[in-house]
Amino acid sequence: MVMGWGVGMERWIIDYQVIWGDPADARTWAVLDEKLKVRYPHPCGVGLGILATAVDSGGHHTDEVYQFCRIRRWRNIFAIKGASKPGKPVIAQRPSMVDVTWKGQTERNGAELWFVGTDTAKDWIYNRYPVEDGPGALHFANDLPDDFFDQCVAERKVARYVKGFKRIEWVKGKAERNEALDLMVYNLAMAHYLGLNRYKEHDWARVRQALAQAGLFDEKPVQAERLALPVATQATQATPATQRPEPDPAPTPVVSPQPVARPIQRRSSTSGYLKRR
Template identity: 35%
Template sequence: SKDRLQPMIRDTPALNGKVKDVKSRGSENTILHKKFPGGHITLVGANAPSTLASRPIRIVFCDEVDRYPASAGAEGDPVALAAKRTTTFWNRKLVLVSTPTVKGVSRIEKAYENSTKEQWCLPCPSCGELQPLTWGQTIFKADGPDQVQSVEHCCRECGALHGEYEWKAGIGQWIAREPERKTRGFHLNELVSPWKRWEEIVSDFLKAKDSPEELKTWVNTSLGETWEEQGEQVDENELVKRREQYAASVPDPVLVLTAGVDVQNDRFEVEVVGWGVGKESWGIEYRIIYGDPAKPEIWHQLDEYLGRTWRRADGSGITVSCTCIDSGGHHTTDVYRFCVKRETRRIFAIKGEGGDGKAFVGRVSRTARENCALFLIGVDGGKVTLLTRLKNKFEGTEGYCHFPIKAECGYGEEYFKGLTSEKQVIRFHKGRPRLEWIKVGKVRNEPLDVRNYATAALEILNPNLEMLAKVDRNSPKNTQSGQAQPRKYGVVNKGIQA
């Protein structure tokens, strides 16, 4: 308000005098609220959009939206909250402006992708072809950041090279790539800026190029493009396509079943995972059990679910050998109470720990409350393992992940969005690079956590899968006629006597 708005009002003859000075007597104007004939300007921070709550607003202008918090306190998305103020106006206008930030988490990129996608285009001085100026077509000669000899832009149509002044002398226009869309979106970069010389842009690039963090800033601010983090992400669509028809609930190569449980305020999310030689895995079922964890009913349902006998193609049965339940949420004591009575069934409470260098299955201790066994799980390490396994494209090899296509198994598109909802990125802390997990977009990440817990359960159980495979081949299987016998395997528990 003080640095930009006030000087603009003061220095623009058409505006000067329309808005009373803050200091003038009887003025209703404050720094953040300015009245003028026919309207008002109200300035609010993205972290407190509730300041707008009582006012209808016709035009909302959101600046630097990529730096907004995902939620304004507990109130929700600040852009959505601000937009809500405009609903009573037929001629409302919502403007989002920003330097983009990280690909996949950028608000402005998402908004632009859904718009007319207009680009500022200039004509080639040789052939007249209208085109946006891009870094890819920029050709420069330099001996270092301070010795830029020449910068030219190559026409994408005729290949002619022309310098800055020739290109900038052309008459430009906006050209939409999606002209049918209702929301208009505009993109331009610093190469067309009247305030920045190409030589300076090249010099900035040469200074920044060796540091990922500086290069990121340069890409964001000079090119106006999002930065793609180095961290690899698994393509959810490939996983969706990979889903297969199992011959039975539990495919034959599965030797052991484990489960992971995430506790939310209104539900449990549970996954049963089958494991074979080389920790090749088969998703068996992803189940959401709704209910209030403060009440006993939902726990009865969970107990029953975890005790189920699952069927193979030959009719024989197999039960879950080990389960990990997250105790880190709001129902810690309930989780302890449930688990402590079921340790003989290897149903264990776990607590996730973030950060590098933590063992995937760490220390086990007894809790003061309820005297329950509690395993510490290094979730970041678990995510790295999972990412590596999901990237494995070769069925029958170590760690390959299978998923069932049958709808009732619960592996829909939402599941895969959740499973791939986080990726590893490089972050700089006090100049040192560090890998961190960040959430991509706003999808729920429970499927990722739950798979991590089911994997932790396998590590706690620590079975010799290769040996089990030999035993399995030699033992006669139960037939459909008989009562299914849950398989019993000699397993070594890590750290705890069940």
């Protein structure tokens, strides 16, 4: 699932696809790698790429996930793992290095594992479901399957007592699927990794300026027309047809400049007494 983010953590589900294949097969990961390189057109005409990707390392194919993410760290493709504990941050402050050398030392350039606070992320997501527009709102695509929306609300909070202490946990039914909710949690974690939750108005203004500059230097004619159309429309509306043009101003007579008078030079004389000496 590809999600776009805006001002105030407003979200748009841009793409949702299911890749059928065996995670143990390298061809399945090759298909995923190509899909992560796709650029999505922005309304301003600029193609936007994926800035960060989270891959769940849980399950029976943890080593394959590490192998896929290890050589793609420069593209912000990370292995993640959920930490279902209350009060945990949406994403950890630093990753855990999972690769070790033959000496038993941590490999500095190895795979990274980021822990995600799933309870905190789900609280944030559920609290903003009622928001229809503006900061925190979630906008769904038109071609999502019907079971996608059921998966978004597949879990609920229940209170359990463990050794006499009350614990709030997120649980789901045995026959219910929650893949869509997990994908939302992963997207929120990557948004926190990029620091979008700390963006101010001047940060988003800088993003808009970068998009505008990228569109101006784009060589594709379709994108150039999209950028030029609003400018031409505004120029036409600024001058209505019913407005009478103002008459040209009367020509100003040209006056030749007067010669500048030179200052009068004083005559100097030398005393004859000094000459005699």
